[in-house]
Structure formats: structure tokens, C-alpha cells
Amino acid sequence: MSTLLIKNIGTLQTPVGSYSHRGAEQGENRKLRDAAVYIRDGVITEITDGGDLPLGSESADVVLDANYRLVTPGLVDGHTHMVFGGYRQHEVAMKLKGATYLDILRAGGGILDTVRKTREADEADLCYKTGKFLDEMMNHGVTTCEAKSGYGLDFNSEMKMLEVIGRLNESHAMDVVPTFMGPHAIPEEYKGRPDDFIDMICGEMLPYVKEHKLAEFADIFCEDSVFNYEQSRKYLLRAKELGFGLRIHADEIEAIGGSRLAGELGCVSAEHLISIDEDGLESMAKGGTIAMCLPATSFYLGANYAPARRMIEMGIPVACASDFNPGSCPSMNLQFVMNLACLKYRLLPEEVLTAVTINPACAIGRGDRVGTLEVGKQADLVIWDAPDMEMLCYRFGSNMTARVVKKGKIIK
Numbered sequence: 001m002s003t004l005l006i007k008n009i010g011t012l013q014t015p016v017g018s019y020s021h022r023g024a025e026q027g028e029n030r031k032l033r034d035a036a037v038y039i040r041d042g043v044i045t046e047i048t049d050g051g052d053l054p055l056g057s058e059s060a061d062v063v064l065d066a067n068y069r070l071v072t073p074g075l076v077d078g079h080t081h082m083v084f085g086g087y088r089q090h091e092v093a094m095k096l097k098g099a100t101y102l103d104i105l106r107a108g109g110g111i112l113d114t115v116r117k118t119r120e121a122d123e124a125d126l127c128y129k130t131g132k133f134l135d136e137m138m139n140h141g142v143t144t145c146e147a148k149s150g151y152g153l154d155f156n157s158e159m160k161m162l163e164v165i166g167r168l169n170e171s172h173a174m175d176v177v178p179t180f181m182g183p184h185a186i187p188e189e190y191k192g193r194p195d196d197f198i199d200m201i202c203g204e205m206l207p208y209v210k211e212h213k214l215a216e217f218a219d220i221f222c223e224d225s226v227f228n229y230e231q232s233r234k235y236l237l238r239a240k241e242l243g244f245g246l247r248i249h250a251d252e253i254e255a256i257g258g259s260r261l262a263g264e265l266g267c268v269s270a271e272h273l274i275s276i277d278e279d280g281l282e283s284m285a286k287g288g289t290i291a292m293c294l295p296a297t298s299f300y301l302g303a304n305y306a307p308a309r310r311m312i313e314m315g316i317p318v319a320c321a322s323d324f325n326p327g328s329c330p331s332m333n334l335q336f337v338m339n340l341a342c343l344k345y346r347l348l349p350e351e352v353l354t355a356v357t358i359n360p361a362c363a364i365g366r367g368d369r370v371g372t373l374e375v376g377k378q379a380d381l382v383i384w385d386a387p388d389m390e391m392l393c394y395r396f397g398s399n400m401t402a403r404v405v406k407k408g409k410i411i412k
């Protein structure tokens, strides 16, 4: 048995209240002053405030002094494409000269460029590279994340990506939740035959992934020039039948019905939603779908920002994630995402905390274990070099973590 006491917490701020797999009330936070947390074998066993110390504090194996700073739950990054070969820095100049994201993809670059490099990459090399990304994410306060396949697009390469994610979940301190995203783009060998590609995925890949427990969720890129409404529906229905949780990249560039489909099928989350229309919003609200908003992608693409405030008004739970990937968001810094959520989505600091902890935790099926600080939950938390959430939303460009604790172990 090992015990850890965290004492002298100036403010302990955590989402609270009733939440389900459909997320929490946005911005419903509890703030405890002069608090302490007691952790036994990686689980929170007591939280005190007002200067009181938990029972057994004198005999704790390890004591961390928070020095009257802010403590929150560890951040949860609910949307990443962190496993990939190579990088795409050459696209910077192409974009500066006027090429758009879809121009590059249609010309066989973009995602397809990363597909070529990921197919060539050795599994051990991908593990090493992705492990370094996980280190960097944790150093920035993320203690649980999601990771998608989708740069393989053939059977062996997709399974290679999911193996990498599974291995890292085992070997790294980070909890990594796997999502299968075979239909991320139309590979060169299926050019002009997206229906055949979807049929192959539904017939061969999805059942294999399920049988070998390689992913918990299934995702698809529903977009102009990629997969349309019907193809997305067919794929997601097959995934649902097999027992996957569903997500969909929807309305990133064009609103072609992706968010409407998300609500109709009861997707756990819909991603991007920059161009979402009223139909889509209503459908998501009705279907209980969490909006996975990706403001750093809007920033990097120079695009509009998803209508997050409107979503909250309509009762749609909002999560904010990095979308870390080599094309549309080469950053994994969720603190920057928090700044953007404030400045661009106009979310209040309390709402931002919900959006980067419990809501994404619910969206990746981990709301029962992480995303809040409560007795009985996993002891994943961050001591910030800041007195309050306001400071985190205000300072940008610096890493504001002081200490990071994962399952009761001090990582930073």
C-alpha cells in the first residue's frame, strides 16, 4: 500500500454535480479553499478543506506541498491523431501561397502524405515517437487521452497503429483510449471508389478490431471530397451493430449532414463542428451527443470557430480537445486550447474546466474514473503554478504546470 498527501492547496477546483456518459452541466464547479487530498494506492480516499487535514496524514508515505496554489483534475484530451509517420512542415509554404487544406488533400498530399509515411514506419519507431508525445502531453497536464488510427488505411497499417496505441496504454503512465478511424481518407488504391472502401472496412476491419479488442470507438471523416452522409451512416451503423461507441468528424469545412447524423445515431461525440447549422445543433441536442470542439485547429487553419456558446445554450455538453495531428493541428498543448476556448468561444474559466476534464472523460468512456476530483476516483491531478483558473485562461504560451500526479504517482 502507498499513500500520498497533497496539502496546502490554495484552491481545489473541480467539476461536480450529476454527470452521465453524456457529460456534465457546463461550468458547474466546486471550489475548496485551503484544501488537502489523501490518496491511497492511486485512488482519492479523502478531500478536506478549511485547513483540516485528512485522517492518517501524519503517516503518509509521501507529502506534496502545493504551496497554496491551484489544483484541478488532470486534463483529458478527448481527440488526437498522435500516431503518425513523418511530419508535414512542407505544407506551411504551400498554404502561405494559397493552397487550402482540401486542395492539398485532393492533390494526393495532406492526410495521404502522412499515410505513405505511416505505412512505411516501423512499429517500434512509431511507439518510440508517440511515447515522446505522451511525455510532452503529461508535462503539460494531460493525464488521460484518446488516440485514433487512420493514417494506415490498409488492414495491416491500421492494425499496426492500434497495436502502438495499445502498447503505449500498457507501458506509459498515460491512459490512452483507442478509436478506430479507418475511414479517415480515401486511400490511393480506392481512388474514386469510396463505397468499396467503406464496404471493405465494414466487412474486414471493423469485425477484426472488435474481435481483438483493439479499439473502443469508431470514427469517420464526414466531409466534402471525403465520406458523404450515406457512407458515414453505413459505416457507423455497422460499428454500432458490433458494439463500438461512435464518433464522427462532422461539419469541419462543409455542413454535409455529419452533425445531424451524429444526433440521429446517438454518437457519443461529434468533432470539429465549425460549420454546424441549426439542423445539426438540434439533432445533437436531441441525441445527447457531446460536442468535441477543437479551437487550436481553427487557429491553425485560419478557419472560423465552432459556435460553442450556442451549443451550451442549447444544452449540448461542450468538450475541448487538441486534435493533435501532423496536418491541421501540430500542437498537443491543451493549455493553449483552454486560452482559445476563453478568447474565441467566450467560455468562462469554470466552463473551460468542464470542457477539458469531465466532458471529454465522458466522451471517451472514462467519466466514472477520471475528470473530477472526488473520493473513489483515480488520483489524476495537476498542481498549477497559478492561484486560480482565471490565471490559466489569461496566461498563454507558457507551460503553467508545477506538478503532475497520475494514479497517485508524481510524474512531474
Ligand code: NIG
Pocket: 081, 110, 111, 114, 221, 249, 252, 297, 323, 325, 326, 327, 328, 329
Ligand atoms: O481532425 N479532419 C480530419 N482529420 C484530422 C486532420 C488530419 C490531417 O490533416 O492529417 C483533423 O483535423
Ligand code: FE
Pocket: 079, 080, 081, 249, 271, 323
Ligand atoms: Fe481529428
